Structures are given as C-alpha cells and as structure tokens.
Amino acid sequence: MIVRDKILVVEDELTISNLIRTILTANGYEVITAVKGSEALSMISSHCPELIVLDLGLPDMDGVELIRSVRSWTNLPIIVVSARSYDRDKVQALDLGADDYLTKPFSSAELLARVRVAIRHTRMGAPDSAHVHSGKFTAGNLTIDYDKHQVLVDGKNCHLTQNEYKIVALLARYAGRVLTYDFLLQELWGPQNQGGNQILRVNMANIRRKIEKNPAEPQYIFTEVGVGYRMVEGDS
C-alpha cells in the first residue's frame, strides 16, 4: 500500500478550498481541510499532516498568527496563499517562517510545483545540515561545486566573487523556494547590516551578468518582485 502525503488546507472560501482539494487529490495527495485557524491548530496536532496550505485571511485569526504559533513547535512546511495586492503580508509571512507562497489567481501547475518542492525539502532534512555543503548542485547547464566553491555554466567557471558565490550557494540550498531579501541579508551579512537591500540587489545583478545568457531573461535565478529571489529546482 502506498502511504500518501497528507496535506492540510486551511481556507475559509469553500470554492477555493474545494478547488485545491480536487487538484491535490487528483495528484495523489491525501487532503484534509479546515476553515478556521483554531480548527487548523487542533488538526495539526491530531492528524500530523506533512504540509499546510494556508490562506492568510481567516475568519477567526490572522494567518500570520497561525504561522507564528505553528513555528513555535514544529518545522512543518507551510505554503501561504494570498491575494496579489497584499505584498507586505506575504513578505511578513515568509519572514516568520512560511516556506513559500502562492498568489491568487494561481494555476494548478504552480500549486503542485510549490507543494512538491516544500515536501522534498522536509524529506532532505533541515537545509542547514552539513551534507549540503559538499557535493554538487546541478540545474540544466549550471553546476555548483560546493567543495571547490565554484559555479560553472556549460562547464566553464563563472569566476564569482566570494559574496556572489555565497548568495548562489544559499539560493541553491533552498532551490525552488523563494527567499526574501531580509532572509538573504540576514544569512549573508548578519544582523548588523543596516544598509537596506541594495547591496544584495547589486550583487545579484552582477551574478546574473556572469551566469545568465541574458540578464533580462534569467534561466536559473528568478526575481519575485517586491519579495525576493528563487533558484530554479535542481535536477535530481
């Protein structure tokens, strides 16, 4: 018997909830649903789902509060669903520990891709464990050699600077997931960095000019405007 991954969908709009359930069930996931935040919290402890798909606007509590309380005791992956105009909420949710986000209106392909990435990342264990610092990461023609601290495109060394390499390696470690500006700055320059995200942006522009054929049509590192960056999923 196949054990199917269990996903908790927290959404107060019945039509959207049904839609998500239908898409996920059709693709081999087991789905349970909750309408309220309090209901969701008790279902998390009783059903132990592998993943939560959470709409930020809930009738009884702020979705951001739910993330905070879930994160206080478990690393269970959370994908946030939000409406496009609420930029700040999205970034706040991600910075509080949500793993990824979907913007309404989203396609079924996007939903499935996000779910797949989030579940795979929990399988691989915590991303900051030691094994990801060695070996290689490959996506298309891009290879990151963690041992030599090199990034190669078509087998050729791109000669990234120390900082540029660190950014690429960090994005690759979370490949497929969006990383916010604040998260990247915190990880790379530490909490004392006060200069805003321009230093990151300029580094990223230089990286693109080194690894992408056309910096305006990236193949490896994508920008989520106003949120952060996302590395393409690696080949497995």
Next chain:
Amino acid sequence: MFRKNRNGTQHKLYFRFYLQGWLIFILTLGLASIVCALLQHITSSDVHVPMIFVLAVLIVSLSTDGYFYGLLAAVVSVIGVNYAFTYPYMKLDFSVYGYPLTFMTMLAVGFACSTLASHLRVQEQLRVETERERIRANLLRSISHDLRTPLTSIGGSISTVLEESSLSDEAKRELLTGAKLDAEWLSRMVENILSITRISGEASELVKSEELLEEVFSEAVQRYRKRPDAVPVSVSVPQEVKLLPMDPILIEQVLSNLMDNAVTHGTGLTKIWIEAKSADGEVIVSVRDDGCGIEESLLPHLFDGSLQFSGKNRSDGSRFMGIGLSVCRTIVEAHGGRIWAVNLPEGGAEFCFTLPEGGRNDDCAR
C-alpha cells in the same frame, strides 16, 4: 494640501524647497541691484529704481511658496532702495517726502502677488485632482460596462456544461476553454483596477523603492509567456547595473499592458522586443512589435482613455481599447516620466516610456 512628514525624503524635500526659496530671493534681488547700479552710470534720474524693485518683488512672490519670501523681498527692497539708490546714497533716510507711501506700496505688491501665487497653486492642484478623478471615473464607467461580456461568457459556458448532458466532450472543452480565456482576461483587468487604486488612494504618493529594471522585465515577460496567445519576446537591458526608483509592481503592469496591447491589436505580429536604454538622467524603455502598426488617426488619443467611447471598431476583440494604455500613462506620469507611441517605418508599432533616475545612485555603490 498639508501632509504629515512621514519620512526622511519628505524632510529632504522641505529642505530643498527652503534652499530654493532663499536662492530665488537672493538671485532676484541681487540682479535687480546690479541692473540699478548699471543704470545709475548711464542716467542720473532714479525713477526706474522703484519699478525694477517692484518687478523683483513680483518675481520672488510668484516663484516661491507662501508669503514669507515675497514680503521679505518687499521690506528688503524698500530699505535697500532707500540705502543705495536714492539720495542721500549709502545712507538710510526715511524722512524723504513720500517715502511711507513707497514703503506701503512695496509691501502691498508683495502681499498681493504672494496671495495670487498661492491661489494659482491651489488651482493647479485642483486641476490635477480633477484630471485624476476624470480618468478614474472613465475607467470605472467603461469597466462596469464591459465586464458583463466576459461574465456572461464564463457563467453561460459553465452552466451549459453542467446542464446539457448531451454535449460532446469536444464541445465542452471548447466552452470551458473560452471561459478560461475570459477569466484570464478578467483577472488582467482586475490587476489594472488595483494599479489605479494603488496610485489614486488616500495618500496619492507612490511607494517607490530602488529597483533593477531587468528584474521587473523578467517577471513581466515570465507572466506574459503563460498566455496561450503569447508570441516570442526578446528582452535586452544595458550592461551597466542601474537602480531606479519606482513602484515595481506598477511598472510591471505598464509592461504587461503594452505587451497585451501589442498582442491584442497588432494584427499579424510575430515578435515583441523590449529594450531599455540609458539617456540623459533617465531610462527609456521601448516595447516594439512587428504587427500592423497603429492607425494614424488614433495616435493622438491613445493614452487619454477616450478611445473606448469612440464606438467604432467595437468588435469583441477591441474591448477595453485604450484602458490599458491610459493606465500606463497614469502610472508613468505618477513616476515623473513620459509615454508615447510611434509607427515604425519598417512596419509595426513602438511604445516608449521614460523613468527618471533618482540621482542617488551613489548610495548603492557601497
């Protein structure tokens, strides 16, 4: 219109106004003094002196904010004229016959001009607001009018599929595909409406941040490629890294609308080119296609939102003609840029818009 100081930029702005006021004040009065001094060598009469200073007071009042500089200019002129340009020279003497009258006249001129200038400014503000209101009203009117068509199609298609059990699979697929296209179109329109509300909300100032154009380009193009009727797009940006102050979501909207416009109205187009070029103090973004171009008679009205009422060519395909473009114009102008369109000699149309550079690019060189 008074707004609370919300951040440092606002402070900086006030400071600049402050400096600008003093600069105008000093330059104008200085110039008046020089002219008077020169004229003194040519003619012995001094009837021109008060005239020149009245003119100076007028210029200062008209080109500065509030009453302060105008009145100050009047007082300084009265004393200055008395000191330097009337007998006894280089000496203050208020006992000259008729002097109180001159003094009062100067003050009155300063006061009247400052009042006039503030009135003009209020009028201008009102005019801008009325214009903005007009665009918003136009938009809402045509939207409420034209949303019915796709909604009818979506609702009708779905209930037909649900109720007509005799439909072939192919017919069902066709109906649902149509509903999907209309839903996508609706969601693009909603994005446009959201963009407008982002600009004309309570605080009508844009929330700008320093952004890289290539990032905005790539997201707009990525989104565009998901369309079923997308044609190939080629994108290029300058090699140099340049951060520009903008609201990235709105600029993405401009690009999406321009690409959408090319696809919807550029009959026979096979490709779109998006390009950014640095010019003097600004960046010019161009969206070019190889379609049928723009009808010459429409060119002057493309961006003013009047096309959707013109009534001609209103087949289903030209729904919302011009709405997207007037949204583009609103967004670009809110950024302090310009937008225009031309037909290319080799065929096809080119839409260009500019974004001013912030002049703070040294900040990011750290």
